[in-house]
Amino acid sequence: MSVALSDVGLWVLVGLVVGWLAALTDRASDEGVLADVAIGVIGACLGGLATWLLPVSSRSPLILSIAAAMVGASVLLAVVRAITTARWSR
Amino acid sequence: MAHADRLVLLAGVVAAGLGLSLITTPPLLWLLAGVVIATACVGADQLIHAHWRARRRRRRYDLLLWIFPALVVAGAFLVLRLPFFESGIAVVLGVGVSTALFVAVVMCQLHSLSTDDPRYRLARFVLSLLAYVTAFGMYSAIYAPRLRSAFSATGVTVVTVLICLELFRGQQVDGRRALLYASVLGLAVGEVTWALNYWLIGPLAGGLLLLAALYVGAGIIQSHLSGQLTARALAEFAGVGTAAVALVLGVGLLPS
Numbered sequence: 001m002s003v004a005l006s007d008v009g010l011w012v013l014v015g016l017v018v019g020w021l022a023a024l025t026d027r028a029s030d031e032g033v034l035a036d037v038a039i040g041v042i043g044a045c046l047g048g049l050a051t052w053l054l055p056v057s058s059r060s061p062l063i064l065s066i067a068a069a070m071v072g073a074s075v076l077l078a079v080v081r082a083i084t085t086a087r088w089s090r
Numbered sequence: 091m092a093h094a095d096r097l098v099l100l101a102g103v104v105a106a107g108l109g110l111s112l113i114t115t116p117p118l119l120w121l122l123a124g125v126v127i128a129t130a131c132v133g134a135d136q137l138i139h140a141h142w143r144a145r146r147r148r149r150r151y152d153l154l155l156w157i158f159p160a161l162v163v164a165g166a167f168l169v170l171r172l173p174f175f176e177s178g179i180a181v182v183l184g185v186g187v188s189t190a191l192f193v194a195v196v197m198c199q200l201h202s203l204s205t206d207d208p209r210y211r212l213a214r215f216v217l218s219l220l221a222y223v224t225a226f227g228m229y230s231a232i233y234a235p236r237l238r239s240a241f242s243a244t245g246v247t248v249v250t251v252l253i254c255l256e257l258f259r260g261q262q263v264d265g266r267r268a269l270l271y272a273s274v275l276g277l278a279v280g281e282v283t284w285a286l287n288y289w290l291i292g293p294l295a296g297g298l299l300l301l302a303a304l305y306v307g308a309g310i311i312q313s314h315l316s317g318q319l320t321a322r323a324l325a326e327f328a329g330v331g332t333a334a335v336a337l338v339l340g341v342g343l344l345p346s
Contacts, residue, residue, distance in 0.1 A: 008215060009305040012222040013334060016301065020294055024341065033294065034174045041223065062326045 007048060010062075011069045015044030018073035039080050040073040047072015093137060093200075097193060100133040105189040108166050112181060123167045130163045131156040134196045141200050154265070155199055158221070158256045161249070162192045165224050168231035172293070195220055202260070214260045225253045225304055230297030232283075239284045247280030250304060257308050261315040271315075275307040295338050302334035 019040020023033040047068040054064075107126030114122055138155055166188035169175075175184050194216060201213035232245045254272035261268070282303045286296055306327045313319040313327075 008218040009222050009309060010330065012219065012226070013298075013301060013305050013330070016226060016294075016298055017334065017337060020298065021341065034180075037294070045219065062330070066330075 007065055008045075010065060011044045011048035012041055014048075014066055014069035015041035015073045018044065018070055019077065022074075022077050036077060039077050043073035043076030044069035045072070046076065093140060096133070096137055096140070097196060100130065100137070100196070101189050101193050103129055103133070104163055104166075104192050105185055107163075108170060108185045108188055111167055112170060112175075119167075123164065126167075127160050127163050130159045130192065134159040134199065137196060138200060138203065141203070154255055154259055157252045158195050158199065158217070158224075159192060161224055161228070161252055161256075162188070162195050162220070165228045165231065166191075169227045172231060172234055191220060191224070218257060218260070221253050221256050222301065222305070225249065226297050226301045229300040230293045233286070233296035233300070234293035236287070239287050242287065243280040243283040246283040246300060247276040250279040251276035253304070254308055254311075257312070258315065261312060263315050271311045275304070275311065278307055279303045289339075291339070295341075298338045299335060302331055302338070305334075306331035 016037055017040075019037035020033070022040065023036040026032070026036070047070070048065055050072065051064055051068040104126060107122060107129075111119060111122055111126075135156060166184075170181070170184050170188070175181050198213040198217045198220070201207050201209040202217060204210065207213070228249045229246060232242050232249070236242075237245075251269075251272045254275050255268055258268040258272060279300055282300060286299060291299075309327050310319065310324065313323050
């Protein structure tokens with residue numbers, strides 16, 4: 001596996017934006033904003049890395065990289081939200 | 091002393107210093123920060139030298155390897171003073187994550203010294219990831235107190251130059267050329283900070299915009315250094331930068 005290093009910056013950027021937007025829409029507290037941003041970055045990197053497992057080309061296209069990072073960040077944020085909401089509602 | 095023991099000892103010193111910084115006020119705080127940053131640099135350097143001696147390889151003395159550990163520790167000192175870290179859990183998490191980041195940086199630097207290392211690619215990937223995350227943390231921390239441009243723009247310029255030196259280290263480019271490109275990009279991002287100081291946006295939005303500027307600039311320079319800078323690549327970087335700026339400014343300026 002060989003990841004273009006500029007892709008890493010893109011995934012961090014996408015993850016931060018998605019996490020920040022999620023925190024804004026949820027009107028999260030200060031700690032909540034930080035957690036959403038961190039989860040967004042982790043999810044975007046996981047999503048971005050997943051594109052390297054696809055048999056597309058030696059370097060995945062920009063749109064695919066952005067889309068995968070957005071999906072990864074959104075899915076991880078949704079999963080974490082679902083888990084924390086379920087815990088609080090018990 | 092084994093590598094792992096040295097690293098645990100060093101991580102303990104960094105964690106203790108970060109914890110102490112939360113109950114210390116200036117000017118003692120600046121002294122504490124200086125001592126912890128210097129200890130982190132010298133400790134990381136000793137680990138790297140021990141690593142090379144164990145492999146009976148030529149002793150390499152590279153000041154560039156001091157930059158990232160120092161930046162992570164300095165960034166942690168700044169970030170832990172943001173308003174997010176007022177509760178006990180947040181402080182413990184902040185100190186723990188900062189120390190883990192420092193350990194990850196030192197370990198990845200050990201494996202990024204030679205392209206023959208089997209973990210070289212993974213180490214460069216993690217270092218780049220941590221460089222961008224550190225840049226965002228420091229940009230937000232510098233932008234948050236809304237200091238005068240003379241201080242905030244200068245701080246952002248210095249951080250950008252140091253981060254770029256670490257990013258370009260993986261491009262196998264000579265030191266002077268890397269410093270030239272890093273300085274140009276540092277000045278450009280500093281100029282963006284100066285312009286941003288006229289906008290009323292939050293620290294996260296400010297950090298995001300500065301990170302977008304760093305991503306576009308560093309991406310174009312890295313493409314140029316690896317001989318892959320084409321019109322299409324340039325258009326892609328410009329598109330991503332424009333989209334990020336439009337999105338952050340659009341959302342950031344919405345009435346809350």
